[in-house]
Amino acid sequence: MILNRKNHTGNTIKHASNDWYDACSKAASIIHDTIPAPYRNRTFPGIIGDIKALAPRKALSLISRKKGLGKQYAYLYLTQGVDHGRGYQACAAEALKTLLGETVNDILRGNTLDVGCAVGVTAGILGLDGVSGFDLFPDLLKTAGLVDSFTGRHNRYITADMTRDWPFESVFDTVVCGLVCHHLKEQSDIVRFFNSLNRVLHPGGRAVITLPAGSVGTVRQFDAIVRSLENFGLAPDRERSGLVHSADNPSSFFWMFVIVARKNKESAGSVFIGPNFGFHHYRTPETREEKGIKARSTAASQRRIKHERFELVAIDDMDTLYGDNPLVYETLASD
Numbered sequence: 001m002i003l004n005r006k007n008h009t010g011n012t013i014k015h016a017s018n019d020w021y022d023a024c025s026k027a028a029s030i031i032h033d034t035i036p037a038p039y040r041n042r043t044f045p046g047i048i049g050d051i052k053a054l055a056p057r058k059a060l061s062l063i064s065r066k067k068g069l070g071k072q073y074a075y076l077y078l079t080q081g082v083d084h085g086r087g088y089q090a091c092a093a094e095a096l097k098t099l100l101g102e103t104v105n106d107i108l109r110g111n112t113l114d115v116g117c118a119v120g121v122t123a124g125i126l127g128l129d130g131v132s133g134f135d136l137f138p139d140l141l142k143t144a145g146l147v148d149s150f151t152g153r154h155n156r157y158i159t160a161d162m163t164r165d166w167p168f169e170s171v172f173d174t175v176v177c178g179l180v181c182h183h184l185k186e187q188s189d190i191v192r193f194f195n196s197l198n199r200v201l202h203p204g205g206r207a208v209i210t211l212p213a214g215s216v217g218t219v220r221q222f223d224a225i226v227r228s229l230e231n232f233g234l235a236p237d238r239e240r241s242g243l244v245h246s247a248d249n250p251s252s253f254f255w256m257f258v259i260v261a262r263k264n265k266e267s268a269g270s271v272f273i274g275p276n277f278g279f280h281h282y283r284t285p286e287t288r289e290e291k292g293i294k295a296r297s298t299a300a301s302q303r304r305i306k307h308e309r310f311e312l313v314a315i316d317d318m319d320t321l322y323g324d325n326p327l328v329y330e331t332l333a334s335d
Helices: 011-032 044-052 056-065 069-085 088-107 121-126 138-151 187-200 219-232 288-302 315-322 329-333
Strands: 002-004 112-115 132-135 156-159 172-178 201-212 234-236 242-246 255-263 309-314
Touching: 011 069, 011 121, 011 138, 044 056, 044 069, 056 069, 069 088, 069 121, 069 138, 088 121, 088 172, 088 201, 088 242, 088 255, 088 309, 112 121, 121 172, 132 138, 138 156, 172 187, 187 201, 187 219, 187 234, 219 234, 219 255, 219 315, 242 315, 309 315
Parallel strands: 112 132, 112 172, 132 156, 172 201
Antiparallel strands: 002 309, 201 255, 234 255, 242 255, 242 309
């Protein structure tokens, strides 16, 4: 189904997004002047590459040791990851807002936890208030608070590691995991993550998970991930889970994966899919050089416009459309 954000999103949420983007610009201006000169030439992909190559504690240690690198990370998150809706992180939240449409208040309801909240992208773009968020990097959380000071929202943020036991009790109606699960590499981290997700949710609570382009290579792999959530007491909504891609400009293309699930029992999961499973095994099989070339080309194309329309291909329709073909730009853009 094709969902047009203009038709399915209320004015209150849309205006809240615009206010949030303006607040991000103000925060970026403030942060830029505090970044030490040696770090101002670090790029967003470069910093993320360093973080993804390290275990969480080592990544945090890197940011902590190199004073000023965290501020540059936060600044680039606002100007490139968000960029008034053109950045991938912002576009993913815009796609989620469009996908949920008129049901956004039903799905993202009550006490909401944002895992890996970064600068508060999901709450900011969806117009949510009173959200609890946690992230590994204090500079991102300070920036989220700075942005909220301009918008008047009352979210709360704490520093925590998603691969450790989450510092919360079972008090949440909704848990959002926006573009974070693919960073999980070790089997033990994956098990702990989804056990923690189940533990903090009320019975009947919702989990909303998004995965970026390239994080899953085939339809079968994505279906295996969705089905495996049942081991952790989560019942996927197969009509709302699937692949979301832009449908408004042939010169620019965006896609991601989304899973919406409801907690229907306590977690019984001790393994995810297999003893050697890790999200990194499921990524599209490309060389590092090929990924770099494609990422730069795709990023340049994506940033030309702010996407307004998105199409959801529900998981049960993905096999019909894509079969065993790799889920890459050439396959999806030609659909």
